Amino acid sequence: xxxxxxxxxxxxxxxxxxxxxxxxxxxxxxxxxxxxxxxxxxxxxxxxxxxxxxxxxxxxxxxxxxxxxxxxxxxxxxxxxxxxxxxxxxxxxxxxxxxxxxxxxxxxxxxxxxxxxxxxxxxxxxxxxxxxxxxxxxxxxxxxxxxxxxxxxxxxxxxxxxxxxxxxxxxxxxxxxxxxxxxxxxxxxxxxxxxxxxxxxxxxxxxxxxxxxxxxxxxxxxxxxxxxxxxxxxxxxxxxxxxxxxxxxxxxxxxxxxxxxxxxxxxxxxxxxxxxxxxxxxxxxxxxxxxxxxxxxxxxxxxxxxxxxxx
Numbered sequence: 001x002x003x004x005x006x007x008x009x010x011x012x013x014x015x016x017x018x019x020x021x022x023x024x025x026x027x028x029x030x031x032x033x034x035x036x037x038x039x040x041x042x043x044x045x046x047x048x049x050x051x052x053x054x055x056x057x058x059x060x061x062x063x064x065x066x067x068x069x070x071x072x073x074x075x076x077x078x079x080x081x082x083x084x085x086x087x088x089x090x091x092x093x094x095x096x097x098x099x100x101x102x103x104x105x106x107x108x109x110x111x112x113x114x115x116x117x118x119x120x121x122x123x124x125x126x127x128x129x130x131x132x133x134x135x136x137x138x139x140x141x142x143x144x145x146x147x148x149x150x151x152x153x154x155x156x157x158x159x160x161x162x163x164x165x166x167x168x169x170x171x172x173x174x175x176x177x178x179x180x181x182x183x184x185x186x187x188x189x190x191x192x193x194x195x196x197x198x199x200x201x202x203x204x205x206x207x208x209x210x211x212x213x214x215x216x217x218x219x220x221x222x223x224x225x226x227x228x229x230x231x232x233x234x235x236x237x238x239x240x241x242x243x244x245x246x247x248x249x250x251x252x253x254x255x256x257x258x259x260x261x262x263x264x265x266x267x268x269x270x271x272x273x274x275x276x277x278x279x280x281x282x283x284x285x286x287x288x289x290x291x292x293x294x295x296x297x298x299x300x301x302x303x304x305x306x307x308x309x310x311x
Contacts, residue, residue, distance in 0.1 A: 019243045020166045020293060027166070034162045035170035047173070054175055057196060058152050062177065067155040070124040071133050079132055079264060084225070087218050088159040090126035093119040126158035130174040131283045135261045138180050143270035144279055148181020150189070167242065167249050167293050178283045180262075182269045186280040190254065197238065197252055206240060206251070213237040213253065234258070242293060249293070257281065 028037035039047075070092060076082075081089060095102045095118055105118035127133070130153045138149055154175040162170060179189035201208055213235045214226035229235055238252030261267065262278030269279045 018165055021164075023166060023293065033170070034164050035168065037169070037171075051175065053200075055152075057200070058177070059150060059192075061147075062150040062152045064152045065134060065137075065154075067127065067130060067133050067153060069127055069156040069158065071127045073121070073123050073125045075136055076125050076128075076132055079135070080260065081128060081132070084215070084217050084222065085128065085159075088128060088161060088216075090128075090158045090160050092122040092124040092126065094122050096120045096122075127155050128159050129157055130155040130176045131178050131281075134178055135180075135265045135267065135281065138279075139265035139267045143268045144181060146271050148179060148185035148269065148279065151178040151180075152176075153178060176283045178281060180267060180279050180281045182271060183280055185269075186282045189282050190256070194236075194254065201238060201252070208238050208240050208251065209248075210236055210238050210252075213250065215255070255283070 027040055027043045029040065031038055073091065076089075095105055097105075097118065097120075101118065105115045108118075109115035133155075134151050134153050138144075138151075152175075154173065156171065157174045158171050160170060161168065177193070179186050181189075198208075198210070212230050212233060214229040215235065217223070217225040217229075234256045236254040237250040239248035240251045242249040259278045259280060261281045267279040267281075
């Protein structure tokens with residue numbers, strides 16, 4: 001397997017100074033790569049406070065799960081991530097050979113050569129979102145109970161989009177509330193959290209507007225997916241003018257994936273009387289780094305909310 005090690009591309013380097021750069025020294029320590037930073041005590045303290053706030057809004061009957069920063073590669077492939085965001089995925093690789101082959105790679109490095117040509121992919125990928133592992137777990141339990149399932153999940157996530165912008169990290173923490181159930185279950189879940197999230201934002205003094213949005217789908221086909229997503233009103237974002245009104249930061253996002261995960265994982269709602277009773281899923285996401293910037297700049301707080309399942 002030949003592995004190409006890429007550094008900065010023309011699209012991301014060099015970049016002009018950003019309006020939020022003055023916060024970098026108090027929040028992070030550089031680690032040699034844009035978007036991947038060591039976190040300071042101030043950062044960690046405030047993130048813990050945000051996490052406590054998120055927890056206080058957890059609905060009764062919500063099951064808590066915490067995932068590692070990696071997940072099964074086959075499960076993510078089955079979920080369809082490569083069809084939509086192949087350019088953002090990070091795959092775990094390693095030296096998987098005989099002792100002689102591995103020593104050969106190390107010797108090549110010590111001689112100034114490229115040892116990465118000996119790498120091969122493992123059965124793991126870096127989790128691009130905290131919710132992906134929960135769907136196969138829910139499917140393994142059989143038909144959904146009356147009222148569906150709700151989860152509180154979190155993970156350290158990764159998306160390969162190098163940027164100097166502090167509100168767009170490659171390595172970030174994500175917290176989500178996930179609802180899996182019938183159309184009525186997820187519709188009521190969405191209605192509750194659409195109102196609740198905006199109330200939280202107002203309580204924290206956040207200036208915002210809510211608008212239609214789309215995900216960063218890959219390629220020309222992805223552009224058509226993005227247009228369709230907006231036309232069908234499948235995603236909303238709460239936009240905060242951290243830099244300006246013209247270039248707001250998305251601090252909350254509501255995504256509706258319809259029946260994608262229900263069909264993919266054969267998650268069935270036995271209480272649903274439709275002819276097609278695959279479950280719907282909705283998720284409420286929090287990205288801590290952008291949330292913290294909202295706190296420091298506007299005394300506010302980031303919410304990243306999405307939901308998924310069939311119509």
